[in-house]
Amino acid sequence: MKIFISGGTGFIGQAIAKALLRQGHAVRVLSRGAKKAKDLFLNQSVEIVEGNLQDPQTFAKALEGMEVVIQCAQFPGHPVENPKKGYTYWQVDALGTGNLAKAAKLAGVKHFIYLSGAGTDGKRSEPWFKAKWYAEQAVRGSGITATILRPSWVYGPGDKSLNRMIQMLRKLPLFALIGSGKNHVQPIFVDDLAEVIAACVSTTPQEDQIFEIGGPEEMTMKEMLQRTAKFLGKKRIFIPIPKILVKFGAFFLQFLPNPPLNPKAVDFITMDVHLNAESFKKTFPNIHLKTLEEGLRSY
Numbered sequence: 294m295k296i297f298i299s300g301g302t303g304f305i306g307q308a309i310a311k312a313l314l315r316q317g318h319a320v321r322v323l324s325r326g327a328k329k330a331k332d333l334f335l336n337q338s339v340e341i342v343e344g345n346l347q348d349p350q351t352f353a354k355a356l357e358g359m360e361v362v363i364q365c366a367q368f369p370g371h372p373v374e375n376p377k378k379g380y381t382y383w384q385v386d387a388l389g390t391g392n393l394a395k396a397a398k399l400a401g402v403k404h405f406i407y408l409s410g411a412g413t414d415g416k417r418s419e420p421w422f423k424a425k426w427y428a429e430q431a432v433r434g435s436g437i438t439a440t441i442l443r444p445s446w447v448y449g450p451g452d453k454s455l456n457r458m459i460q461m462l463r464k465l466p467l468f469a470l471i472g473s474g475k476n477h478v479q480p481i482f483v484d485d486l487a488e489v490i491a492a493c494v495s496t497t498p499q500e501d502q503i504f505e506i507g508g509p510e511e512m513t514m515k516e517m518l519q520r521t522a523k524f525l526g527k528k529r530i531f532i533p534i535p536k537i538l539v540k541f542g543a544f545f546l547q548f549l550p551n552p553p554l555n556p557k558a559v560d561f562i563t564m565d566v567h568l569n570a571e572s573f574k575k576t577f578p579n580i581h582l583k584t585l586e587e588g589l590r591s592y
């Protein structure tokens with residue numbers, strides 16, 4: 294099939310592109326920087342299109358002839374928004390996805406797969422949930438058959454969250470937990486998620502499918518870090534730092550030119566996630582999802 298991936302140069306997008314290439318599909322990737330994208334996919338038969346979700350004219354033509362669109366772009370610097378540069382949930386996740394869905398419909402695309410996020414529903418007021426919800430509705434209302442995936446925390450080679458924590462766990466005897474560390478996570482290995490998406494491409498899509506998906510184990514953030522430290526063969530002491538203190542510090546950091554943290558991002562990274570993966574398990578009973586240890590061991 295001919296598949297268009299926006300966000301195909303990202304952490305999850307690259308894994309998706311590779312999974313689809315392995316299955317013999319033709320892959321076209323949208324990127325804001327064609328040169329960087331070409332370097333990423335050197336020696337792989339991926340077609341690169343330069344464009345920006347915020348400007349439909351830059352990608353509308355590239356959708357012609359495509360059968361499936363996979364949207365897994367998100368704003369740079371996530372989860373720290375930068376409104377001055379237009380790097381916000383609303384501009385990229387919400388309006389950008391809406392732009393893509395409209396253009397895909399006009400181009401005759403038959404199946405639209407959107408990577409939303411765990412916990413998304415229309416009642417939540419956090420900016421990430423509002424944007425994801427808007428995007429889901431835009432995709433579902435586009436007139437194209439839609440598959441929405443709501444993944445929990447995704448980790449693997451190239452991720453910027455668990456791998457950073459691994460670096461710290463390797464080097465430092467103490468590890469600062471934001472808050473109590475009791476928030477629940479259900480980490481899913483990136484290649485497993487890519488395999489699920491490739492399976493969504495290959496199966497005849499049903500109308501409006503929504504899959505909440507995480508790895509096979511639910512655990513607290515602290516447990517996840519403890520298991521990771523054990524996997525690395527390190528004994529570490531975890532020190533909880535009250536969230537309010539971290540948010541206080543983040544308040545000042547947000548005024549830096551490229552802020553590493555802001556108060557809203559602190560809420561995002563300490564989110565409590567509980568999934569209902571029944572629909573996924575029923576539809577794809579044969580896909581094995583790696584435990585955290587299996588995932589870490591694989592890379």
Ligand SMILES: NC(=O)c1ccc[n+]([C@@H]2O[C@H](COP(=O)([O-])OP(=O)(O)OC[C@H]3O[C@@H](n4cnc5c(N)ncnc54)[C@H](OP(=O)(O)O)[C@@H]3O)[C@@H](O)[C@H]2O)c1
Nearest residue numbers: 300302303304305324325345346365366367408444446447
């Ligand atoms: N990572 C997780 O743990 C996780 C968990 C749940 C859900 N998700 C969802 O999965 C999706 C992918 O996440 P990720 O971690 O792989 O993201 P990522 O690594 O940050 O990659 C996002 C990609 O979006 C592209 N992009 C940014 N702004 C764009 C724009 N205006 N127009 C076109 N492309 C743009 C960038 O490509 P260029 O720089 O080449 O333009 C970038 O490669 C997101 O929707 C995210 O919300 C992720």
